[in-house]
Amino acid sequence: MATLRAFINSLVGPKTMHFWGPVANWGFVVAGLVDMKEPPEMISGNMTAAMCVYSGLFIRFAWMVQPRNYLLLACHASNETVQLYQLSRWARAQKNTTEEKEQAETQRCLKKNPILVYASISMMYLYFMKLKVCSLIFFATL
Numbered sequence: 001m002a003t004l005r006a007f008i009n010s011l012v013g014p015k016t017m018h019f020w021g022p023v024a025n026w027g028f029v030v031a032g033l034v035d036m037k038e039p040p041e042m043i044s045g046n047m048t049a050a051m052c053v054y055s056g057l058f059i060r061f062a063w064m065v066q067p068r069n070y071l072l073l074a075c076h077a078s079n080e081t082v083q084l085y086q087l088s089r090w091a092r093a094q095k096n097t098t099e100e101k102e103q104a105e106t107q108r109c110l111k112k113n114p115i116l117v118y119a120s121i122s123m124m125y126l127y128f129m130k131l132k133v134c135s136l137i138f139f140a141t142l
Contacts, residue, residue: 011067022062022072028055029075032082040093048087055080 007013014020028051035043055076062073 012069012071019071022069022075025072025075025079029078029082032079032086035086036082036089040089041097043086043090043093045087045090045094048083048090051083052080052087055083 008015012019032051058076059073059080062069062076
């Protein structure tokens with residue numbers, strides 16, 4: 001009972017903002033966990049990156065402030081983990097979307113101009129042959 005009373009009356013107990021601030025911040029963690037069910041196209045990359053920076057800064061603050069606020073530290077470490085996962089989902093979705101667009105554009109160009117394909121292949125062949133000849137000349141002079 002004395003331990004509970006000491007916690008309640010401490011500098012980071014429920015009578016202070018150092019307790020209720022971190023408790024309210026757990027809402028960010030819960031929101032991030034709920035958003036994991038959403039498709040990655042719905043994620044805002046800018047907002048998620050801002051949340052990562054915010055939580056990273058407050059992890060350090062919670063560690064450096066006296067007395068140390070372990071509740072705030074745990075809250076922001078959890079939020080940092082959730083937001084980094086969300087950011088990775090967003091980045092993968094952006095990469096997949098870009099690749100799909102490039103493939104679609106390539107297919108569209110191929111259907112329109114099949115001669116461009118043969119010209120591109122022959123240009124690549126000539127480029128690599130020139131590169132091969134240049135490297136042979138270089139190594140032959142050594």
